[in-house]
Amino acid sequence: MTNQYEVVIGLEVHVELKTQTKLFCGCANAFGQDPNSQTCPVCLGLPGVLPVLNGEAVALAARAALALHCTVNSYSKFDRKQYFYPDLPKAYQISQYDQPLAENGHVTIQPSDGKRDIGIERIHMEEDAGKLNHLGQRLEDAEGSLVDLNRAGVPLIEIVSRPEMHSPEEARQYLVELRTILSYLDISDLRMEEGSMRCDANISLRPLDYTGSLADLPRVEIKNVNSFRNVQRSIEFEISRQRQLLQTGQRIVKETRGFDDASGSTYSQRSKEEANDYRYFPEPDLPPLVLSETWLQNQREALPQLPDELRQHLAQRGVAERDVEVLVQDLNLYHYWSQVVELVPDVRLVTNWLLSDYSRLMNAKGLNFATPQVSADGLASLLTLITSGTLSGKMAKEVLEAMFETGETAEAVVKRLGLSQITDRNAIKEIVSAVVAANPAVVQDFLSGKEKALTFLVGQVMKQTKGQAKPDLVNALLREVLAAYA
Amino acid sequence: MNLTEKEVRHVARLARLAISSTELSEATQALGRVLDYIDLLNELNTDAVPPTTHVEAIETVWRQDRVVPSLSPEAATANGPQVSSQMFVVPKILDRGEE
Amino acid sequence: MGMIDWDAVQTAEHVQRGEVSAVECIEEALLRIESTNPTVNAFLHVDGEGALAKARFMDHNLTREAKANLPLAGVAVAIKDNMVTTDMPTTAGSKILEGFRSPYNATVVELLERAGAIVVGKTNMDEFAMGSSTEHSAYGVTRNPWDPNRVPGGSSGGSAAAVAARMVPLALGSDTGGSIRLPASYCGVFGIKPTYGRVSRYGLIAYASSLDQIGPLARSVRDLARTLHLIGRHDEKDATSLDVDTIPESPIPTALQSLRIGLPEEYFGEGIDIRVRTLIEKTLDQLRESGADLVPISLPHTRYAIATYYLIAPAEASSNLSRYDGVRYGLRVAGDDLIHMYQKTRQEGFGSEVKRRILLGTHALSAGYYDAYYLKAQKVRTLIRQDFDNAFAQVDLIVTPTVADLPFKLGERDLDPLQMYLTDIFTVTTNLAGIPGLSQPVGLVDGLPVGLQWMGPPLSEDRVLSAASALEAILPPPEWPLSGGIQE
Ligand SMILES: [Mg+2]
Ligand SMILES: [Zn+2]
Numbered sequence A: 001m002t003n004q005y006e007v008v009i010g011l012e013v014h015v016e017l018k019t020q021t022k023l024f025c026g027c028a029n030a031f032g033q034d035p036n037s038q039t040c041p042v043c044l045g046l047p048g049v050l051p052v053l054n055g056e057a058v059a060l061a062a063r064a065a066l067a068l069h070c071t072v073n074s075y076s077k078f079d080r081k082q083y084f085y086p087d088l089p090k091a092y093q094i095s096q097y098d099q100p101l102a103e104n105g106h107v108t109i110q111p112s113d114g115k116r117d118i119g120i121e122r123i124h125m126e127e128d129a130g131k132l133n134h135l136g137q138r139l140e141d142a143e144g145s146l147v148d149l150n151r152a153g154v155p156l157i158e159i160v161s162r163p164e165m166h167s168p169e170e171a172r173q174y175l176v177e178l179r180t181i182l183s184y185l186d187i188s189d190l191r192m193e194e195g196s197m198r199c200d201a202n203i204s205l206r207p208l209d210y211t212g213s214l215a216d217l218p219r220v221e222i223k224n225v226n227s228f229r230n231v232q233r234s235i236e237f238e239i240s241r242q243r244q245l246l247q248t249g250q251r252i253v254k255e256t257r258g259f260d261d262a263s264g265s266t267y268s269q270r271s272k273e274e275a276n277d278y279r280y281f282p283e284p285d286l287p288p289l290v291l292s293e294t295w296l297q298n299q300r301e302a303l304p305q306l307p308d309e310l311r312q313h314l315a316q317r318g319v320a321e322r323d324v325e326v327l328v329q330d331l332n333l334y335h336y337w338s339q340v341v342e343l344v345p346d347v348r349l350v351t352n353w354l355l356s357d358y359s360r361l362m363n364a365k366g367l368n369f370a371t372p373q374v375s376a377d378g379l380a381s382l383l384t385l386i387t388s389g390t391l392s393g394k395m396a397k398e399v400l401e402a403m404f405e406t407g408e409t410a411e412a413v414v415k416r417l418g419l420s421q422i423t424d425r426n427a428i429k430e431i432v433s434a435v436v437a438a439n440p441a442v443v444q445d446f447l448s449g450k451e452k453a454l455t456f457l458v459g460q461v462m463k464q465t466k467g468q469a470k471p472d473l474v475n476a477l478l479r480e481v482l483a484a485y486a
Numbered sequence B: 001m002n003l004t005e006k007e008v009r010h011v012a013r014l015a016r017l018a019i020s021s022t023e024l025s026e027a028t029q030a031l032g033r034v035l036d037y038i039d040l041l042n043e044l045n046t047d048a049v050p051p052t053t054h055v056e057a058i059e060t061v062w063r064q065d066r067v068v069p070s071l072s073p074e075a076a077t078a079n080g081p082q083v084s085s086q087m088f089v090v091p092k093i094l095d096r097g098e099e
Numbered sequence C: 001m002g003m004i005d006w007d008a009v010q011t012a013e014h015v016q017r018g019e020v021s022a023v024e025c026i027e028e029a030l031l032r033i034e035s036t037n038p039t040v041n042a043f044l045h046v047d048g049e050g051a052l053a054k055a056r057f058m059d060h061n062l063t064r065e066a067k068a069n070l071p072l073a074g075v076a077v078a079i080k081d082n083m084v085t086t087d088m089p090t091t092a093g094s095k096i097l098e099g100f101r102s103p104y105n106a107t108v109v110e111l112l113e114r115a116g117a118i119v120v121g122k123t124n125m126d127e128f129a130m131g132s133s134t135e136h137s138a139y140g141v142t143r144n145p146w147d148p149n150r151v152p153g154g155s156s157g158g159s160a161a162a163v164a165a166r167m168v169p170l171a172l173g174s175d176t177g178g179s180i181r182l183p184a185s186y187c188g189v190f191g192i193k194p195t196y197g198r199v200s201r202y203g204l205i206a207y208a209s210s211l212d213q214i215g216p217l218a219r220s221v222r223d224l225a226r227t228l229h230l231i232g233r234h235d236e237k238d239a240t241s242l243d244v245d246t247i248p249e250s251p252i253p254t255a256l257q258s259l260r261i262g263l264p265e266e267y268f269g270e271g272i273d274i275r276v277r278t279l280i281e282k283t284l285d286q287l288r289e290s291g292a293d294l295v296p297i298s299l300p301h302t303r304y305a306i307a308t309y310y311l312i313a314p315a316e317a318s319s320n321l322s323r324y325d326g327v328r329y330g331l332r333v334a335g336d337d338l339i340h341m342y343q344k345t346r347q348e349g350f351g352s353e354v355k356r357r358i359l360l361g362t363h364a365l366s367a368g369y370y371d372a373y374y375l376k377a378q379k380v381r382t383l384i385r386q387d388f389d390n391a392f393a394q395v396d397l398i399v400t401p402t403v404a405d406l407p408f409k410l411g412e413r414d415l416d417p418l419q420m421y422l423t424d425i426f427t428v429t430t431n432l433a434g435i436p437g438l439s440q441p442v443g444l445v446d447g448l449p450v451g452l453q454w455m456g457p458p459l460s461e462d463r464v465l466s467a468a469s470a471l472e473a474i475l476p477p478p479e480w481p482l483s484g485g486i487q488e
Helices: A055-067 A168-185 A228-247 A293-301 A307-316 A321-329 A331-343 A347-364 A376-387 A393-406 A410-417 A425-438 A440-447 A452-464 A471-485 B005-014 B021-043 C008-016 C022-040 C048-061 C064-068 C107-114 C157-164 C181-187 C221-231 C274-289 C300-323 C338-349 C352-365 C371-392 C417-424 C428-433 C461-474
Strands: A005-016 A079-082 A092-095 A102-109 A116-127 A131-134 A144-148 A155-161 A197-207 A220-225 A255-260 A265-270 B087-091 C043-046 C076-080 C118-123 C170-175 C190-193 C213-218 C260-264 C293-297 C397-401 C437-445 C448-455
Touching: A005 A168, A005 A228, A055 A102, A055 A116, A055 A155, A055 A168, A055 A293, A079 C300, A092 A116, A102 A168, A168 A197, A168 A228, A168 A307, A168 A321, A197 A228, A220 A228, A220 A265, A228 A255, A228 A265, A307 A321, A321 A331, A321 A347, A331 A347, A331 A376, A347 A376, A347 A393, A376 A393, A376 A410, A393 A410, A425 A452, A425 A471, A440 A452, A440 A471, A452 A471, B005 B021, B005 C352, B021 C300, B021 C352, B021 C371, B021 C417, B087 C338, C008 C022, C008 C064, C008 C221, C022 C043, C022 C048, C022 C076, C022 C118, C022 C157, C043 C157, C048 C118, C076 C107, C076 C157, C107 C118, C107 C221, C118 C157, C157 C170, C157 C181, C157 C213, C170 C181, C170 C190, C170 C221, C181 C190, C181 C437, C181 C448, C190 C221, C190 C461, C213 C221, C221 C461, C274 C293, C274 C397, C274 C437, C274 C448, C274 C461, C300 C352, C300 C371, C300 C417, C300 C428, C352 C371, C371 C428, C397 C461, C437 C461, C448 C461
Parallel strands: A220 A255, C076 C118, C076 C170, C260 C293, C260 C397
Antiparallel strands: A005 A155, A005 A197, A079 A092, A102 A116, A116 A155, A131 A144, A144 B087, A197 A220, A255 A265, C043 C118, C170 C213, C190 C213, C190 C437, C397 C448, C437 C448
């Protein structure tokens, strides 16, 4: 039954660009300000105003396009997309219709059956709408709404994927990788809760014997879901809803649906009868955008190292595949990691410490690596105490915890707690000999083949040294002394 | 090209105009006549002609990303027919817009 | 000659030399407005107090040197009511903007005020500049000062009538399909529509964005030149504003012997009022006698211009006028829900001609019709531009009648919008091609003025003004209506 249909998913992602000013006016592009305090005649859509394009927004958009392997068009233009809504002051959105900024890119995902590129059809620039605050719990039962236009005119890019994802998991991977790439560019806050990244999902089920064009399949668009998890949930719900309809012989209606977080279900927002006719036409107030090869080259050169390049680099440095992903997903963590690796060349040691103990302590405090609690230098000197044999791993953990709490250096903690590993061979051998002499029965057990007896003896030595003897040295010396008894 | 009242009603809806039935038939007639006249353009074969969207030969006009002071919220909402908490009040919304 | 007969340049010179005060200039304008405006209804709003305060400031606080640097010192100007002003209301002749007060000034208003001009009021117009008669204002019709039973032309009818009636020496209008030149012709004043992009549109309430241009109306060519010199500047607030040198402050009359002037056969054919034709041809003879080389040319796509215009302009207008939705400013008519509020507000706020054009434009852009209408019109627009490119390869300038007939009677073309649309037949082409056009009064027939239109290649305003200035010099000085002065 489940294999009668192929799931077809396409995603449209809106990303707010982190410019100083809005796309077409000089108002500050700032989140969380007093209502209508970031507005001017232009973004209020007053009579007589004209838009003037923000060049920096074009630069950021072009960098996003290049990082997503798109072709940036040397010629593009702006168009008006027309519909009435109180958050859209001019009753048209300046967007790009048939000649967008960039086309034909991709994002690579890694589903269980191997790596695959998900195509990006186009990336275009447009202005954001304002915000409505409903006087009531939900739009549906609100008595009215309050319009705040601070967000109106904030620059957006819309990244439109091809309908090439076939499961909610693939959609999630696409979004994660897309966000990772964009986060490297530092062109957006990428916060779904604050709306600086928003996702619409188009979902249809293609009967396996269907040979027509995908565009003709009835498609449902789920709008503005506010987290990656909910994108996945809404798609899951929508797939089963559509499957059920099809299996009971009903038709899928082309429509826009919303997602209800509490019930985990989608609901109809607008059916096809009310479908908009956007009446796009070229924006007469803005001359076309013609980008020179020199300008594009400058944008290319402004690109930082991208996730795929970093993956390669880390693999070459010998970082395990699973750890690579952790570092790639958190650039602050990676930057910290590279500082420590500069000072402590044991990549494996550094990575292990960073991704386990250090991360655990950071998480417990709710911190992230943008503001590390212990400096890279500090961690490096702690790790150096391990490599030099001064501290055992167990001791080092204790020291790190103390460093987290008090902000002391590793050396200071070691000194204060009197911690340091006994590495003096002769000193340990003396204790080993004493323990062997004091436990003849256990020694007999060992000599008769009971390997476990050794563990007891090691424990005794560690006890007498208050845990400061170097364990592998204790082991070796015990075997040496016991060999003499044999 | 003949224009029907149904088409004019559709267009009026798109344009958010609540035109009366008298206006509807008047507008249908008047627009029909204008569109008949506009039919004249079909004398011309324009298949190979590029459209003129802008008469000027200018392109890529952009500005620096520099903040210019905004209006105060009071000034921004001074013309508002209904304002509350420095926001424009609109009546109950039964349909959704776009984004 | 009294102050009332001075043009703007003469007025400014007197103020600069300290021979009259700015206050005297403004008082003169206000008196004349008081006596003639009740008949003409050129003004929607007059701010006498504000204007006098500015004049007093100029008189009391500016040195002789400072005034000498103000090219329009003390000149009373009228602004068409589709250019926003902070000191006065702006309605664009529409009920939907009743009570609206702009928090910013149009760039042209700033530039004029910086040059010493004093805005005395806002002039009547066809609602949102849609019309050719200034009958389609929510605030009543403007009457032609030559004959109050006739229209002043439109849509800048208030500005043209105010200048013709000598209420002010200078006014600004806007021209989308002839809205400066047509009323200039009907009222017997000078008016120029500059090259698209010459004058900033920032603060001009948009009708059809790809066609709109602001320009001056005045009683002499030199006033047009001085004003265009001042307002024709690059503006960073308008992305379509051209970054080119401003035109010279004063036109040097061209030696007519050196001019090759094209006479397009399409503008001299059927349908021209015989009286207009006779006077225009007489003027052409005068140009010929002065040595100008008049050559027949053809602009073959002229017959498609009105059809093209009445697709492009309403389409853009339908978009530009969508912002009047009762949310942020202007009229709001209460409704049960948002859509009803939108519909009732727009239904009551817009006049019938505006609604007609919104419907037409919305239709032309709607799904399934875009290619056949809007796109088709943009392609024909290309052909019309090419006509001019070809013509200007042969001639320096083109001369035509500004309009085919004399000012018509009020209400005469009300019943048939198409008939009204055809009034613009000689003026729309320059808007479609983006080139400058100037209308110049060349005399009266049956007591009504006739205008001649100059057209030039893009950015040739200097050439157009110089030629008009040369013609001005060989014609008898224009006459002015309501010449009884303020006592009448
Ligand atoms: Mg979009
Ligand atoms: Zn703004």
